[in-house]
Amino acid sequence: MKRVICLTVMNRPGVLNRITNLFSKRNFNIESISVGLSEHEGMSRITCVVHVEDSSASEQITKQLNKQIDVIKVTDITDQSIVARELALIKVQAVPYTRNEIYSLIEPFRASVIDVSKDSMTVQITGESDKVEAFIELIKPYGIKELARTGTTAFPRGTQRTSQQSKSYSIV
Amino acid sequence: MLQEAALTETKTETHPVTGADLLLRALEKENVEVIFGYPGGAVLPLYDKLYHSKILHVLPRHEQGGIHAAEGYARISGKPGVVIATSGPGATNIVTGLADAMMDSLPLIVFTGQVATGVIGSDAFQEADILGITTPITKYNYQVRSIEDIPRIIKEAFYIASTGRPGPVLIDIPKDIAAGVSDQPEEEKEVNLPGYQPTLKPNYLQIRKLTEAVSRSKKPVILAGAGVLHGRASKELKEYAEQQQVPVIHTLLGLGGFPADHPLFIGMAGMHGCYTANMGLTECDLLINIGARFDDRLTGNLQHFAPHATVAHIDIDPAEIGKNVPTSIPIVADAKEALEQLILQDGKPPAHKEWMETILRWQEEYPYFYDKESGRLKPQKVMEMLHSKTEGNAIVVTDVGQHQMWAAQYYRFNKADRWVTSGGLGTMGFGFPASIGAQLADPEACVLAICGDGGFQMSTQELAIIQEMNLPVKIIIFNNMALGMVRQWQEIFYESRFSHSKIPVQPSFVKLAEAYGIKGYVIQSEEEAEELLDEVLHNREPVLIDFRVDPDENVYPMIAPGKGLHEMAGVKP
Numbered sequence: 024m025k026r027v028i029c030l031t032v033m034n035r036p037g038v039l040n041r042i043t044n045l046f047s048k049r050n051f052n053i054e055s056i057s058v059g060l061s062e063h064e065g066m067s068r069i070t071c072v073v074h075v076e077d078s079s080a081s082e083q084i085t086k087q088l089n090k091q092i093d094v095i096k097v098t099d100i101t102d103q104s105i106v107a108r109e110l111a112l113i114k115v116q117a118v119p120y121t122r123n124e125i126y127s128l129i130e131p132f133r134a135s136v137i138d139v140s141k142d143s144m145t146v147q148i149t150g151e152s153d154k155v156e157a158f159i160e161l162i163k164p165y166g167i168k169e170l171a172r173t174g175t176t177a178f179p180r181g182t183q184r185t186s187q188q189s190k191s192y193s194i195v
Numbered sequence: 196m197l198q199e200a201a202l203t204e205t206k207t208e209t210h211p212v213t214g215a216d217l218l219l220r221a222l223e224k225e226n227v228e229v230i231f232g233y234p235g236g237a238v239l240p241l242y243d244k245l246y247h248s249k250i251l252h253v254l255p256r257h258e259q260g261g262i263h264a265a266e267g268y269a270r271i272s273g274k275p276g277v278v279i280a281t282s283g284p285g286a287t288n289i290v291t292g293l294a295d296a297m298m299d300s301l302p303l304i305v306f307t308g309q310v311a312t313g314v315i316g317s318d319a320f321q322e323a324d325i326l327g328i329t330t331p332i333t334k335y336n337y338q339v340r341s342i343e344d345i346p347r348i349i350k351e352a353f354y355i356a357s358t359g360r361p362g363p364v365l366i367d368i369p370k371d372i373a374a375g376v377s378d379q380p381e382e383e384k385e386v387n388l389p390g391y392q393p394t395l396k397p398n399y400l401q402i403r404k405l406t407e408a409v410s411r412s413k414k415p416v417i418l419a420g421a422g423v424l425h426g427r428a429s430k431e432l433k434e435y436a437e438q439q440q441v442p443v444i445h446t447l448l449g450l451g452g453f454p455a456d457h458p459l460f461i462g463m464a465g466m467h468g469c470y471t472a473n474m475g476l477t478e479c480d481l482l483i484n485i486g487a488r489f490d491d492r493l494t495g496n497l498q499h500f501a502p503h504a505t506v507a508h509i510d511i512d513p514a515e516i517g518k519n520v521p522t523s524i525p526i527v528a529d530a531k532e533a534l535e536q537l538i539l540q541d542g543k544p545p546a547h548k549e550w551m552e553t554i555l556r557w558q559e560e561y562p563y564f565y566d567k568e569s570g571r572l573k574p575q576k577v578m579e580m581l582h583s584k585t586e587g588n589a590i591v592v593t594d595v596g597q598h599q600m601w602a603a604q605y606y607r608f609n610k611a612d613r614w615v616t617s618g619g620l621g622t623m624g625f626g627f628p629a630s631i632g633a634q635l636a637d638p639e640a641c642v643l644a645i646c647g648d649g650g651f652q653m654s655t656q657e658l659a660i661i662q663e664m665n666l667p668v669k670i671i672i673f674n675n676m677a678l679g680m681v682r683q684w685q686e687i688f689y690e691s692r693f694s695h696s697k698i699p700v701q702p703s704f705v706k707l708a709e710a711y712g713i714k715g716y717v718i719q720s721e722e723e724a725e726e727l728l729d730e731v732l733h734n735r736e737p738v739l740i741d742f743r744v745d746p747d748e749n750v751y752p753m754i755a756p757g758k759g760l761h762e763m764a765g766v767k768p
Contacts, residue, residue, distance in 0.1 A: 033390055036338070041330055048331045079517060086514035092335045092355060092391045 025054070026081045027107060027177050030069040030088060031061060031096040038093045042069060045091065051075065051084055055109075055174030066095065070176045072152075100179050107177035110149045112137075113159065116166035117144040125165060132158045143168055151175075211378040214342045214368065215244040218306070221349035222250060227277050229253060229268065229635055231261035235281025236321060237308025240374040253635070253664070256656035258285050260628035262292025263654070266301050267592060267632030270615045273427070275302040275356045276632060282308040283321030286367075287328065291622060294332040296363040298619025299448060300425060302356040303363035304349075309338065311371040325367055334362030339369065342377040347384060354386045359393030360512040361425055393511060397528035397536050405483065405507045405524050406542035409439055412481035412505075414550040417443045418464065421618075422486015422510060423452035426530035429611040432485065433457070435534050440544045442554055444472045446487045447603055448618040455587075455607035461554060465493040466754050467600040470561035471554055473752070473760040476501050478553075481545075484508040486530045489519040490619065499759025509533045561766050563604050564751075571745040572720055574598060574673050578605035580721075581643060581671065584728045589613065589641040590633050594626030594650030597679035600750045602645050624653030627670065631657060634666045641669065641732060648674040648701060658711040661737045669732060670713075670739040672704055675746040683749045708739035715739040 032038050039058055046053045054072040061068035075081045081099055088097045117125055117139075125144065129136065134148035148158050152175055159170070212220075218241060222230075229251045234242045245252055255261035258280045265276025280289050286307040296303045310319040326338050335355050337348050345368075352364040409415055423432050429452045436443050436459050443453045444461045453460055464472035473495075476482065482504040487493065494500040497519060507524035508516045516525045526533055565575040578601050581589070591606050592615040593599040599616055608614055615633050617625040630644030651672055661668055673679075681696040705715030714731075718724045718740055731738045751765030 036340070037326060037330070040327065044330050079521070083514065083518055090512065090514050092388060095390045 024075060024077070024081075026073050026075055026084070026099055026101045027105065027175065028071045028073060028081075028085060028088070029098045029100050029178060030071070030094055031063075032067050032069055032091075033093040033095065034060075034065050034067045035093050038067070039069070041091055041093060042071075042088070045087055046071075046073070049084070049087055051080070055172075057109075057174040057176045059176070068176075070174070072175050098179075100177060104180045104183050105177050106180055107151055107175050108149055109152055109155055109173050109175045110147065111155045111159070111170065111172045113146045113148070113162060113167060114138075114143050114169040115146060115162050116142060116168055118142055121165060125162065128158070128161050134158060211376045213240065213244070214339070214345055214373040214375050214377070215241045217342065217345040217377070218349065218368070218373070219244050219248055219250075221346050222277065225349070225353050226274075230277045230279055231255060231265045231268075231632070232279030232306075233258050233261055233281065233285060234279075235285045235308060237282035237310060237370045238279060238285075238306070238368075238373070240370065241279065241306070241308070241368070251635075253631070253660060255628065256659045257654070258288035259291055259624065260631075260654050260657040260660075262289040262303070262305065263295070263622070263625050263628035264632035264635075264657070264660075265303055265305075266292060266296050266299075266625070267615050267629030268636045269296075269301045269303060269361075269632070270629075271590060271612055271633045272636035273612070275304045275353060275361075278303060278305040280305070280307050281321065282310055282325075282370075283323045285321075286323055286325040290328060290332070291620075293329055293363050293365065295617055295620040295622045295625060297332045297334065299617065300361045300421065301363065302361040304352050304356055305333075305363060305365045307365060307367050308373070309367045309369040312340070312369045313371070315369065325365065329365050332363075333365045334360075336365040336367065338367040339372050342372055342375050343379065345372075351386050351388065355388070355391060359391070393529075394513070394527045395511070395529040395532050397509070397526045397533040399536075401524055401526045402533070402536045402540060405526065406537065406540040408481055408505055408507065408524060409441065409483070409545055410543040412545045413547055414479045414503075415439075415441045415481040415483065415545055415547060416461070416475045416479045417441050418446065418476065418482060418484045418487050419443055419449045419452045420446040420485065420487025421448035421452075422530045423449055424486075424611055426486065426511070427611075428485075428529075428531035428534050429453065431531055431534035431538065435538050438538060438544070439542065440547070440551075441483070442475065442551070444475055446490070446493050446618075447616065449487060450603060451608035451611045451614045454609040456609055461558070463603055464760070465490075466495070467604065467750050467752065468493075469563060469604070470752055470763060470766045471557040473754070473763060474557055475554060476504075477759070477761040479504050482506050484510070485534070486510060488512075488515045491519075494519065495754045495760045495762075496757055499761065564768050565748070566768070569745065572718070572724070572743060574601050574675075574742070574744040574748055575605055576721060577671075577673070577724060577742050577744065578602055580724055580728055581645075581732075582606045584732050585641055585643070589643045590615065590630075590637060591643050591645060592616070592626050592630035592633050594646040595621045595623045595680075596647045596650060597675070597683065597748075597750050598645050598647050598673035599626075600680075601673070604750075623650040625650075627651055627654045628657045630668050630670075631660050631666060634668050642667070644668050644670045646670065646672050647679055648672055648676065648704075649678045649698065651704070652702075655707060658708065658713060658739075661713060662711040666737060667735045668737050670708070670737070672739065672741045673744050674701075674704070674741050675744050675748070676701065677746060679748075680750070686749070687753075688755070704739060704741040713737045713739055715741065717741045717743065719743050
């Protein structure tokens with residue numbers, strides 16, 4: 024199963040190495056990881072998407088992450104109501120007569136063209152992973168020259184729907 | 196002129212200091228008594244300051260010996276062992292010791308030299324990325340980037356290494372930082388680590404839950420691990436076990452946490468544990484784990500482990516709870532605090548008369564055994580003699596292999612902190628240097644360094660420390676001319692194809708000892724052993740004894756890999 028884990032970490036040298044090292048040491052599969060500054064000075068936010076076999080494995084991941092000295096907080100937000108986004112840049116082959124076709128795909132996905140050249144154009148798309156995935160599938164036939172994805176970054180919504188149980192392992 | 200002189204006098208406090216000065220000051224502040232270190236290019240500035248220091252410096256003949264000695268020191272003294280190694284090869288030589296200390300939760304502070312900051316990353320002479328190498332095998336590691344940080348980093352390092360679940364912390368110091376000068380060292384501050392706040396106090400509801408579970412239980416056992424020793428909780432463990440009349444099983448590393456002569460003591464469990472302990476874990480209906488991590492050598496096949504039991508687990512490290520064995524009563528706490536709370540509850544002891552009778556019957560029917568009539572010198576007999584002649588008061592330090600298991604089985608520990616062994620990593624070459632650290636931590640104690648002929652040859656060079664410091668360590672070699680445990684497995688699982696496990700060509704260990712000015716003896720029979728041990732165990736001199744034990748002896752009982760605890764082989768003669 025897929026889990027989305029949010030971490031708040033001290034912004035110290037080597038901290039990302041510690042986290043990725045832990046994943047490989049404990050034999051956990053990581054799908055994506057995204058890192059950036061957070062709302063607190065000196066602290067960064069890491070969002071990991073991992074694949075685990077069962078809930079005890081995901082509990083073990085959060086506990087091992089929590090044990091890291093530089094990690095302030097770990098939350099498995101998968102079961103919460105969350106906003107999750109990733110960004111992809113896609114350089115697609117586009118000769119003048121296919122440009123319009125590609126534009127017609129871009130519009131419903133609310134993607135945007137950020138660069139155009141003689142034989143290609145670069146599209147930027149933002150959204151949940153599934154949406155990005157779907158768009159890439161559609162655009163593939165035209166010939167993707169280059170593709171770069173950021174990986175998911177996420178946090179819980181401001182208001183949690185009451186029907187959904189919120190689950191957090193960070194207390195133990 | 197005079198006025199000027201007076202001015203500089205009063206200013207001595209704010210004189211510029213070097214990084215090395217700050218480091219030594221910080222070590223003095225932490226009351227460090229001994230350093231195990233080996234000099235080299237990148238730590239020269241530090242060694243120059245050590246020249247005048249009052250801290251005892253022990254020079255091993257290999258960095259690995261130094262860090263194992265520090266581990267022995269840490270285990271016996273309860274204080275962090277301090278190690279210094281130079282950059283590059285010095286640093287990589289201590290890697291095994293770090294992994295060993297990490298596995299067995301031993302507090303260490305390890306300083307490594309590093310090339311100057313300007314050339315880091317350029318593959319400079321004796322450069323190694325020791326931070327990258329040691330990240331997975333340290334509790335935490337630092338590279339000092341500015342002189343002013345040194346006091347804070349060392350203070351934090353000692354705090355991290357010795358609190359919570361103890362472990363090794365490495366501090367990498369570039370040469371220019373150690374040699375560099377600062378006129379404004381950072382002011383003393385409290386340790387502030389928002390991401391590191393170990394839980395010490397147990398959750399009251401879980402304590403209640405456990406107390407009730409004990410009262411209801413018909414077949415309870417306590418499994419006590421090294422957490423009891425790290426938490427200095429053996430007194431509380433005894434009190435609690437007596438109050439509730441719950442029998443106690445030990446892990447390999449936990450030995451000594453509960454007195455072996457106590458009527459409630461069952462014995463050691465695991466791959467070479469006793470029948471009663473392994474059956475106790477299999478049959479129990481309530482398993483109270485205090486500070487053990489359910490290692491695979493203890494549990495055997497997890498599918499067959501404690502199948503009928505409600506599992507309670509007290510551990511200071513939350514990640515250990517539920518890692519290997521599903522746990523219904525999790526208690527994240529320091530062993531001492533949890534036991535104190537449990538004692539305060541004063542719950543109704545369980546009605547478990549039948550269970551205690553079963554345990555007694557097992558104990559009578561399936562004790563450890565060996566052939567006493569063979570006419571050969573049996574290693575088990577030697578262990579029994581060592582136990583009786585030291586009255587169970589010696590500090591026993593072992594290497595890894597058959598002799599380690601015999602020591603665990605036949606040396607009956609009645610006191611805490613008398614036992615040093617490499618459990619988790621199983622490091623050959625650990626025992627002898629660790630005994631040096633143990634002796635330094637407790638200079639009055641009789642320290643037995645129990646090694647195999649294989650493991651001893653991995654660290655013989657440390658005989659030099661024994662000679663130099665005249666440490667009265669008793670080096671006991673169980674010589675079976677083989678890597679005994681490997682040989683045993685090859686006999687049992689590989690149809691006696693003894694692939695590279697026999698070492699019939701050996702040095703004369705006696706002459707080797709004599710080369711270092713240490714008395715050495717070869718012992719072939721029980722009678723000789725009897726006589727010699729009476730003579731050498733009670734004096735204050737080092738000695739090496741080469742016991743030529745039965746080379747065909749195996750360790751039993753034994754649980755084959757993949758089998759459950761109840762599937763022991765060799766439980767009866």
